Amino acid sequence: MFVTTLAGDARETRHPPVRTVSGVCHGTLGELFQGPVGAGPDPDIALVSFPVDRHSWVHFIPGTGPANTYGLGEKSATAARLFLDHYGLTLPPGRWSTHSDLRVGVGMASSTADIVATLRCLFRLFALPYDTDVVLGVLATIERADSVFLDEFALHLSNRHRVVRRLGTDIAFHTAFVTEPGTVDTAAVTPLLLEHYRRRGEEYARCLSDLLKGFASGDPAAVARAATTSATLSQEVLPKETFDDLLDHRERFGADGIFVAHTGCLIGYLFCRRPGPDVKSDLSAFFHSLGHQCSFAQGGYG
Known part of the structure; x- marks a missing residue:
């Protein structure tokens, strides 16, 4: 379960310079493998997702609107709130916009890519290093996910949100x-x-x-x-x-x-x-x- 951590008793506010900040995440063309891993009556479902050169984009322009997540999809807005809670941060005023060339509901990992693009935008907005463990924590709270949060192939347990092996x-x-x-x-x-x-x-x-x-x-x-x-x-x-x-x-x-x-x-x-x-x-x-x-x-x- 994703754990919320606060910076002391107060939420820290960082005000980055006014500029467009973006996060990008590739999608998938289904999987090269989906099947069981482990013995027993309830094996884990493992995936080797097939990354594709098509993407989801999330943009934030500071100082151009109220401090909220309007403009994001429901799952992406949830991801943003979890991210801010985890780091004890407050979103500055600004405007969100999104774009995707991933089709929804067909096996292109569109919703996961939207979430990861949102998180990457936030990491850049607050000048924080990209942390895969934080991304996994957010995804585990929201949905079963593909491994699009990595920029390499991986054997991944989608229901456990655990990378078994990186494949380069x-x-x-x-x-x-x-x-x-x-x-x-x-x-x-x-x-x-x-x-x-x-x-x-x-x-x-x-x-x-x-x-x-x-x-x-x-x-x-x-x-x-x-x-x-x-x-x-x-x-x-x-x-x-x-x-x-x-x-x-x-x-x-x-x-x-x-x-x-x-x-x-x-x-x-x-x-x-x-x-x-x-x-x-x-x-x-x-x-x-x-x-x-x-x-x-x-x-x-x-």
Whole structure:
């Protein structure tokens, strides 16, 4: 539980210079892995989120309005209040504004990215060093979260808000993806996922082992193969309607793997090398024939 600490009996007020202060956080294209970690009837749900070069922005302009969190979303406003309470600070007068190119409710970690961008803005506003433990404390109070608060891949327990292993920044992919219709209620499907994980525990353990070996050796093709296995296992419990088509045509397009938002609506191809314009045209035609507009984005780091 997030612990509030005050600076003595009084709240400290810092008045930074009047200038725009911003915080930015990337989102995700679902996960390269989602599955169980640990033995027993109630395994932890572990994620290796798939960072994407798309972002959430939060801006604060001091001295241009009242001292409140108007202009932030509900979760971001809560995060701001928790941050201020933790450090014993008072927000100066000012105006908030936000922008995001992350779609909501499809598996891009939009709400977590909004929260982290808000916190990064506040760290900069008060000239405080970015503290991952504080960010985790805030997130644990608000929601189950992806690991977008880190600027590297990580094996992360989303319900426990604990990083099991940092996986570095050596892996990158080019992607072609679509968003299928509908939404997934993560809380509602969690019992189904846990039962599926109990049935398929050995397969998930092998998949995770292969994924971690791929990260350790800096081998994106091995990571892509493991991501495809994770997506295939997910298909048994939360199926994507286009999955079989993508699997059947993967070699045709020279894709190295398939990724999904396991509890979202995203699905797409992983490429270790950037596809050329002709391949992009063919991919766009293929996805259009399935009833979807294709998008291209770079994921990971590297």
